[in-house]
Amino acid sequence: MLSKVAERLYWTARYIERVENTARLVSVYDKLLFDLPKDINIGWYNLVVLNSATELFEDRYKVQDERNVVKFMLADDTNPSSMLTALKMVRENIRTSRDVVPAETWELINEVYLYAKNNIQLGINRSRRHDYLSEVIKGCQMLSGLLYGTMSHDAGWQFMKLGRDLERADMTTRILDAGAFGLLQANGDASVNLRQIVWGNVLRSASAYMSYRRTLKGAVYGPDVANFMLEDPHFPRAFQFCLMQMDVAAAKLPKNDAVRKVIKAIKPEPRLAEEDTDLGQPFRDYLNDLQVQLGELHEAIAATWFPVP
């Protein structure tokens, strides 16, 4: 397999994952904000913070209100992580790897892209936002399903898995960070009720609510949520699970030593959080650390298999 093609497939999967995650986040935030008491200081702007995009946002917008944040997250073409930008990147990458993905992939991405682009106003206005985002999420899932079911699970597939799971692991740390950051903003006097709302929504952002309840057989409790999202060996969006999958994928590729070494070096600390107070600033720093390590993993993947720039 060509190095260039490997790189494009890796990014195709990363961007599909990013589109789905972004749509999911905005959709969950919508519901979260309805549930919060009026005097609680958690706002739409959190979404910008958790995507490490504050500077980019300030360049474009003055007011940190719902409309601007949603526009920035979904439609803004200056934001490289906005849903439409990411979707466009999926399309570009599939367009340039049409010779290796199943033929229907190209038709499907066109369909999803055209829908998302032509109806973007539905996403920005509130009244039909949920329907719109569900459509986009469904589109991403169809793409993933199509690839899973019809693409040869050869080297190209392993690169897609690497891309998908790396993006997923990264998003999981960001979703957790959003929860921690939100509660810190509530200045420590967050009630049990508020904590439950926030951590419940953290789970929902990752579609993890049901799995969490079934695995823990207990209430939504911040430290348990954090540990579940980081360490659970079965839930596909848990950080540890993603790492395991990346190791399995890397093992099937040639010249994998360096990359597997980096994967094995990333280890979430077991039972990191016991109390609510364990989820403060040090926890946020720790999550940030994991993101940096994922960045290093990406570098190792690129250096091993992708074309020399």
Added chain:
Amino acid sequence: MDWKRYEPQDFFDELVTPAGNPRLPAKRLISYLGSLSEDEVESRRQMAEATIQEMGVSFTVYTEEGNIDRAWPFDIIPRTISAKQWAKTAAGLKQRLKALNLFIDDLYHDQKIIKDGIVPEHLVTNSKNFRPECVGVSPPFGVWAHICGTDLVRDSDGEFYVLEDNLRVPSGVSYMLENRAITKRVLPELFENDRILPVDDYCSNLFDTLVSLSPRKVKKPVVVVLTPGIFNSAYFEHAFLAQQMGVELVEGSDLVVNDDDCVYMRTISGLERVDVIYRRIDDLFLDPEVFRKDSVLGVPGLMRAWQKGNVGLANAPGAGVADDKVVYAYVPDIIRYYLNEEPIIPNVKTFLCEDPEQREYVLENLDKLVVKPANESGGYGMLVGPHSTKKDQAAFAKLIKENPRNYIAQPTLALSTAPTMVEKNALEPRHLDLRPFILQGEDIYVTTGGLTRVAMRKGSLVVNSSQGGGSKDTWIVETGEA
């Protein structure tokens, strides 16, 4: 849909006789479309449009404001040709490509045809596309042009004429295949009853042709398609063909020529030997060591590898020497010379501006002739006499006098027409041509039909998609004639 309202004009119409009756191969098509209501036809047309969007069938137009990706313009009413007539045409196309390949091989070796006085020497010495680097090279089977797109037109007498041969990097075949895919979705009922010959064996024939060029006699030679990249107007086609053949689509930067003068591609496991390259970039960009030094599209050392016989290149460098509108005028003689046969498909009458007598005639009749530069493609730099102003004609007269060898002229053909939907439920005749594709390696093959291109503007004769042309599916129909 009301066929009675369709009025073919004074041209040969592909579907309808002058009296307004359907031609034999179009009979079922016309009666079926006639049975559909206007709304139904309109909904089929919209379905075609949506299908094209979803299939992402597009081409790139270069404009001053940048490159625009346009949806492929498609007319849902197919163009029909009887299988009997096609068999004769296909034989003519094979004959022509065989002769052209013998001609190219001769030019790069003994130049017997020049010594025997059949074609003038300046045909080689003045040609922009003659490559001295190719002299003495002997590609497999003596074949240089492996993939040829020949443009055919039908004149008012109903006969096919060759308008030009494209021997460099002809494009359009993917659109021929996609047109059929679209029609099958939009008018599926017709494929049940009519005997429409399939077109989809092209890609496997292309693959076999390429494999036959492999220098290594291994079971599975490594074939790749070399594209200039995503910004090329035919990128869609490059990706399509690579995908259909199941081979890698590479850019110059993916390939490297090593000290052993073999070509390799950069893969995730290291370098892998490449046997055959279907290159979709022009000669001059192929190898910066030999041709344009500033080319970043090509591969340094590629010519070296090819000259040593370590890699197959399709089409071979230098094949374009026969893709020249002056050479075109000599093709009937070339066929007689090498094959000792009469040409099956005639040429269009061609005036060579380099000949003083013929030039005189051209200059006096600029308002009636089509003037073409010898080495351009895509319909650029042409003068269509009857549609030109006095000012255009004066400009061309000057160009011709300055560089007579660079121009040829042909009478304005009464190009055939076919019914085309110009707006909702309005059928009007539009001019069209046909580009079949011919493959030659170990074997020789012709597509079943080809790509029909339509000049969508009323009265226009320019069918190039870069200049507002559209296209139709082309049906070769078994009519049961003996």
